[in-house]
Amino acid sequence: MQCITSSCYSFLFPQRLQSVSAAEMSTQRNSGSDKELLIIIASSGHVVSTIQLANTILRRDRRLVISLLVISPMTQDPNFSGKLSKCDPDINLVTLPKPQHEPAFRPALSAANLISLLMQYIELHKDAVRAAVKHQQLLASSETDIDKSEKEEDRILKSTSFILDWFCASSMMDVAAELGSNAYVYYTNSAAFLGLLTLFLPTCSRLTESDSEWLVPSYARPIPATSVPPFFYDARAAALMSDLGRGIRKGRGVVVNTAAELEPYALSSIAKDGNFPAVYPVGPLLNLSGGGKISDKKNRDRIMEWLDAQEAAESVVFLCFGNLGSFGAEQVKEIALGLEESGVKFLWALRKPPPEGKMSPPGEFTDPQEILPEGFLSRIGARGLVCGWAPQAEILAHRAIGGFVSHCGWNSILEALSFGVPIAAWPMYAEQQANAFYLVEDLKLAVGLKINYSLGQTDLVTAREIQNAVELLMNGVDNEIAKMRVRVGEIKKIIRAAVGEDGRSSQAVGRLINDMCRK
Secondary structure, eight states, X not given: OOOOOOSTTGGGSOSSOOOOOHHHHHHHOSSGGXXXXXXXXXXXXXXXXXXXXXHHHHHHOTTEEEEEEEOOOSSOOTTHHHHHTTSOTTSEEEEOOOOSSOOOOOTTOOHHHHHHHHHHHHHTTHHHHHHHHHHHHHHHHHTTTSOTTSOHHHHSOSOEEEEEEXXXXXXXXXXXXXXXXXXXXXXXXXHXXXXXXXXXXXXXXXXXXXXOEEOOTTSSSOEEGGGSOGGGGSHHHHHHHHHHHHHHHTSSEEEESSOTTTOHHHHHHHHTSTTSOEEEEOOOOOOTTOOOOGGGHHHHHHHHHHXXXXXSTTOEEEEEOOXXXXXXHHHHHHHHHHHHHHOOEEEEEOOBOOOTTOOOOOBOOSOGGGTSOTTHHHHHGGGEEEESSOOHHHHXXXXXXXXXXXXXXXXXXXXXXXXXXXXXXXXXXXXXXXXXXXXXXXXXXXXXXXXXXXXXXXXXXXXXXXXXXXHHHHHOOSHHHHHHHHHHHHHHHHHHHHTSTTSHHXXXXXXXXXXXXXX
């Protein structure tokens, strides 16, 4: 609902207030004083995954009044409100106001400066978080049967727990400490990369690309230097990431968006560190209902009609590169030619790059022919469909999809594996190079399209490389490809069982809640 005050703290009135029937409340607790408040703080980049965590906890146990405090994106994101709409209506959703004096953003920032800028931006929300937490405590108190005759400050719930997005942990851990509250950290990537950030990076000396490989405890195989995020070779950026790693370790526990059955080696290596907080592998936490705007419905319907028309199951390769994935004209040409030469049916989510010098999500082409090679659409005919925004999860679930060319964002990996779709790995930025290596070499769940990059490399991925990877993914008959497909099918069953009623991920959610509610 809309805020009803023009005050600068109008954000304190949540968009949704929890509503639990008296019958439900009587079965969930013995008295109002047993009600616990859980404050979850999400950065904009991880808001979809964090909402899924909040929804999962709420569905599991109504002892908790959940308030989700969201830090708005620094730059414009037209899809942001759509992402928030996935929040359960019984969760108090609060979008924090932007700071009065934001740090200056310049598109050409180095990796170190960009990380520093984001950390500063989050730090500037501390006062707003403190005010929001106090108000949420009062709201939670008013919804229980605590003695209303007490003074306001005495009616605040004494039991409040925090779950902090890992990018917020270093800043917001102080807020929890001020209240004497337990703080847990939500880590949105793989357990393997969690180990890299927390066990390896803070303890190693300066890294250089002259190192041929890294020996990281949470990876079963050494990581080639070319499969590591390039900004790790920048001393200042590496130091900032190390700080984030140390912040994660300060939590009472670390909630990880993974399944124990998917990453047993990584989780075991973390558990061997006697000083590491308790780890709760609660995933996959996925938004399987899409996330596009209402205006995208026409595009969605066109895509699904085309997929429905495909007679053969698992005959289409899907190319999609995440919320920020887009390409310039030269790379688009190479992709188009590679797909054309492969002879494989394809669905390609082609997005328009943001204006030069502007950091914002990709847009849509008025007509994709403005960037595609001349005559491409005519030549491929009904064999392929080029679209803009696409409902990724819904597409991956379709019977016609047999392969996924992906940027290897962790959420996209989990979605593909949840639907049993093999992946061709083409990482773009951030930790995706490490994810791609992990997926191809450690987990054996993907083929590598392009997983090794040298620092500052700008070479195009060629049409031949794309053609070869797509043909291997979709038509490969050698023993290794056959094993990979079998393994992906097994993982689908395993991770779906993990999030079932008695699955290990569901059990981890239960342990987390019990620890938060423990007196």
